[in-house]
Each structure stands twice: as structure tokens, then as C-alpha cells.
Amino acid sequence: MNLKTLSEHLGLSPTTVSRALNGYSDVARETRERVERAASELGYRPNANAKRLATGRSSIIGVSFPTGRNMLVDPHFIDFLAGLSEEAAALDHDILISAIKDDVGEAYKRMAAKGTVDALVLLGLHLNNDVLELMQGLKLPFIVHGRIPSDFAYAYLDIDNHGALVQATRLMLQLGHTRIANLDGPVNQSFSKARAEGWREALQGAGITPEPAYLRHGQMTEENGYIFARELMALPTPPTALICSSVIMASGVYRACRELGLSIGSDVSVMAHDDDLPLFYPERMDPPLTVTRSPIRAAGCEMARMVINLINGASIQDCQQVWPVDLIFRASTAPPISKPGSAVGGAEKNS
Amino acid sequence: MNLKTLSEHLGLSPTTVSRALNGYSDVARETRERVERAASELGYRPNANAKRLATGRSSIIGVSFPTGRNMLVDPHFIDFLAGLSEEAAALDHDILISAIKDDVGEAYKRMAAKGTVDALVLLGLHLNNDVLELMQGLKLPFIVHGRIPSDFAYAYLDIDNHGALVQATRLMLQLGHTRIANLDGPVNQSFSKARAEGWREALQGAGITPEPAYLRHGQMTEENGYIFARELMALPTPPTALICSSVIMASGVYRACRELGLSIGSDVSVMAHDDDLPLFYPERMDPPLTVTRSPIRAAGCEMARMVINLINGASIQDCQQVWPVDLIFRASTAPPISKPGSAVGGAEKNS
């Protein structure tokens, strides 16, 4: 069943049928209804590829990432994708996932030239990545999850990573901690850098010199949380407060503390940034985990809307958002306890 | 840069350029090389939508699932998808993810009629699902992950779920257990049914009547593992061996046992089916977890190959596979210990 057949069946021209189906206003009401009825009865669906060729639009949004570090194993990425695809579906768009084998830049050029997708969602961009310049040169609209330094404007949605760590660090400071560690994400990711800077500035604002040994970078896995915590607690002067970049990391920290016989929420305070991932529930941890929070899935939803706006001609300036994060206080954070032999304590908290 | 421009640039007809680029044998070697060089120098990429319209093929494989139970939160699904997209990319195909809002059948019909995808990969099918009959009526090739009862042949890849539970149950029996529980997946999924049957048959083969209270069905989450274990251990005659449908579930069982003061590998034996998910490492659990194992990611890879074969005209009979599972013995399984007051023990194991 194609347009020609349908129009012959109706005794109308393909032109009119097409216009009726696409909601043009200059079609007689009666004609439109007749066409719509016939189309639905006969199960007519316009051939997507013909439509794409004729209009130059595919209603497909591309999401690509290098095969090497396959992001499909990262729950953060997945949950983002869940939000993106759900909202895209609600807006009649599909998501094309393309795992790129080798040269990312080359792959982007290819996608742009082939015309399979109307826009690209860029994820997990590294700092000092030339991919923005490259995309700038292509005619393909794109939006970035996160922000990286650039000479020109581009569409993005980011959370306030800097502010998250400022909030987290200040909370620890207010509780009386001075030895505050930051178990941060990968060193080459912009969100990790922003978080490290927030941590540094909050400490300096309180007159404390950030201790380099208290800043650790790495993939946000349970394993790394465990390793970092073990190493930090083995320092001559271990931190009393640990801020983790993810709840998954924090669960590794919890494991390390259990092994070391450290009581979380008294011997040591722990908090994390919570992307609200399914399967990881900070409120159910023992003790419940204090977090800064911003659902990554909601970011995916919003980015679907934004990228579709972009395709429809929205200005780049209207497609730039930075989301604040919430701070949710739970039992994993408390004033430090002063132990015999500990150089810095929370004496003022005992008054 | 389109075919017309390129061919004018070369002083050839679009026909010849197209044939040269698509590897037809009846193009002069010299011509082909000249065309290929120009195409790559000028960065020519055939417009995908035009190509699709002309050939009727999109090189896109569709994966769809209902929005409601968003499978993107399920690590099993994700890892499968990772394998699928990686292998598809290696074979020059893309993956289109389509989260279906309402009527699945309607959505399939739509996809088939629109021509966006060359084939569909069907996942998480329920028992008594009419989707197979529906797909049969469409001209769109499809392949199923898993098997469900059907009157006609269709392409599928499945693991031997029945055999997995037979193996697992027999292992427990050989160790001397008689009270063996099965913490199974959702009741309406065919793999759960196959596993339940394997469990039942292995027990009956050993002359033991399966205890209905020892069979539990539910989503394979940590939470459910925990709940099921708590409930099972609270029975008047609790099981001494627990077989879980996933490592995630087993981690919930571990948590329950810790809380109950039960030592895994002595007070109670635990094993699970291991889909080899990232982030869940049975060998690192404490104690290391005995598993039946079949990487779900590998299944995704193989299904990409199979579905592309199917598109290229392979017979359905050549696109049917059932994979055996490995049994990996670790410290979480051991003979039961006979306690005072326990009705059934492993006395013969102490000889």
C-alpha cells in the first residue's frame, strides 16, 4: 500500500492525499476526513525512506560512542539513554545507537554525509577533544551532555558539577571536617575537572589548603571506590570525610570501611553524587548515604526535547542549560570524632 | 557532494560511478580506482535515504521494547544490547532502539510498513504472546532472543535454560542437598518456565517431590533475591540450597544470609545463573559464587550476525541456536551440614 494506490483508491491525486495526511490547512475538511479514514482502514503508512529523501529529515537522533570504552556497560550512560529514548519516542523520534569502531571524527563525518540522522547527541566527551571543532564544520545539529571548553557556542545540558562539590565540601566543613577527600571521576572528563575545582575552591574558601593526596581520579566503579578508600585510609594522616563522584563508587567505599572496621557516619563521613540510577539506592544503604542529587535520566529526557527543538530551528542560545543539584542529608555524614593521636579533631563539636 | 556532481567531476555517468563504488565486477579496474580515489578525496558518501529508497534496504536493525517496563534499566538487556550493537557495527549495520509507548503489535506493524528497519530483534517476549503470529503476517524478518511455544518455525537464539537448572539442581543433589529452592525469573517469561521445569525434572529424577514453596518467581533484582531468601529461610523447613536466576539476585541472597547470620558455603549453599554482566563479578563475591554461565553479551553478538544472515536470505532453520551453559564450581556450594533438629541432613557426606 503506497501513496499512489491509496490515491487511486480514493479518486484523488497523490498531492491532495499527501497534504491531507500531513495536516495542511488548505484541504477540504470533508476530503481530509475521507482520506484519513481510508488510510487507517487500509493500514497505509508512508514509506519512511521516501519521506526522508523528499524532506531531508529522518526523525532519527543519533547517539554514538567509541566501541573501545563501550559506554553500554556504564549504568550512568544507560540511564541517560533510557530517558532520551523514552522522551524521543513520545515526540515521534527514534534513537540510533552507533558504536564507533575506530576514528570518531571520521564516523561523525560519515553520519553527517549519509543523512541517516537529523542530529547527534554527544556523550562522554573528553577534555581537549577536537570533536567540537569537527562538528562545527559539519551541517549536522548536535548537543552535548556536559560542557567542555570551546571558542564558540554550542548546545548543551549539564548539571552544576562545580556547585555540587562546593555544596558537598561545605557540608563536610560545616560538620567540622577539615581532612576532606574527593574520589573523583576520570581525570580527562570535564565533569571531573569541574568537581575537583569545586572541592578545591570550597576548601580554600575555608582557609584550608587542598591536600593533593586527597584527590583521586578514576572510573566510577565499585572497585575504584574500594581501592581509593583503602589507599586514602592508609595515608599517614587519613581523611575523615570522603566525597564520591557516584553512588556506585560509594558502595565500594562502604565495603572498604567495613573491612577496616570503620563505622560510617561516626569514624568517617561519606557522601556521593547521586545520578538516581536504578538498582543503586543510597537511601537503602547502611547507613543511608548523604548525596548531592540530579537524576541523569531526567537529563536524557530534557535533551531529547532540546535536540528536537534544535532540529526545528531553535537557536543554540535557547538550547543551553545548567541544572542545579539537590543536597540530601542522611546518616552517612556526621561531625568527625576526635581520637587520641588524631592531629585534627572536631573538638568544637563536643562543646 | 552527490553522485551527479561526482560523476560530472570525473567525466563519467552516474551509473558507472555507482557501479564502481558498489564493487560491480564489470567496471574497468582503472576506472574503479579513479572513481574510488576521487570519492575519498572529495569525501563523497552516498545519501543513505536515497540508497534505501532505491534498494529497499536500510542496514538498520530494530530493537524494540515497551516503554512501560523499560528494559533499559535491566543490566541483562543492556549487556545484550552492547553485544548486538558492537557486532552490528562491525558488519556495517546500525541499531535502532524504539521504546514503544502503547500497543506493541501496532508498533511492529508501523515499523514494518515504514521500512525504517530491515529486521527486528525481539526481546523479553512473554509466554502466550501473540506477537509471533503478528510478525509472521508481516514481511519483516525477525529473530527472537529466547523461545516461546509456536505453531511455526522462527529464527531464535536461546541458551539451554532447562539444562542449566538440571545441571544446577543435580550439583546440589550430588552434594547431598535435598531441600533445594529455585529463585526464578518472572513467571510469564519462557526462560523462567524452562528453568522451573529443569529444576522439577532433576528433583524428580532423584526421587524427590518438588516443594512448591521452594519455587519463587520475580524480577531478577537484588531486592527480590533478598526478599525471597528471607521468606524461604523463614519457612518451617527452610531449604539448604538456593539456586538463583541471576548473580544480581544472588547478591540479595548474600545480604539476607549475612543478616541472618547464615554462612554461605556451609550453613547454606547458593548458586546462580551468570550472564557475565559487567559490574557483577561472582568470582569476587564472598564466598565466590558457583554459577552456570553463558555470557549474554556473546548472545547479542551472535544474534547480530544471525539477523543479518536472515536479511540476506538465510533460511530460518539456519538461524536457530540453543547454547549450552558452563558450570563453574566455587566456594558458595558445599554439602549441607546436619544440625540438631534438622529433619534432613547430609549424614552420608560425613562418612
Place this chain on the structure above:
DNA sequence: CTGAAAGCGCTTACAG
């Protein structure tokens, strides 16, 4: 070995 021509199934100025 190469090219002119038709066709894939739509959309969209344009004319009436």
C-alpha cells in the same frame, strides 16, 4: 566495459 533512462515513494512549489 559504459551510459541513457526508468524507478524507488514520497513532498512541494506552482498553476489554476
Place this chain on the structure above:
DNA sequence: CTGAAAGCGCTTACAG
């Protein structure tokens, strides 16, 4: 309000 015609950018019998 409706229709004839051109065009989107490819592929592919077919003829030579």
C-alpha cells in the same frame, strides 16, 4: 480547494 509535474539522490535492468 485540487492536481500535474518536478525533484529528492540513489540503483539497476537494459541496450550497446
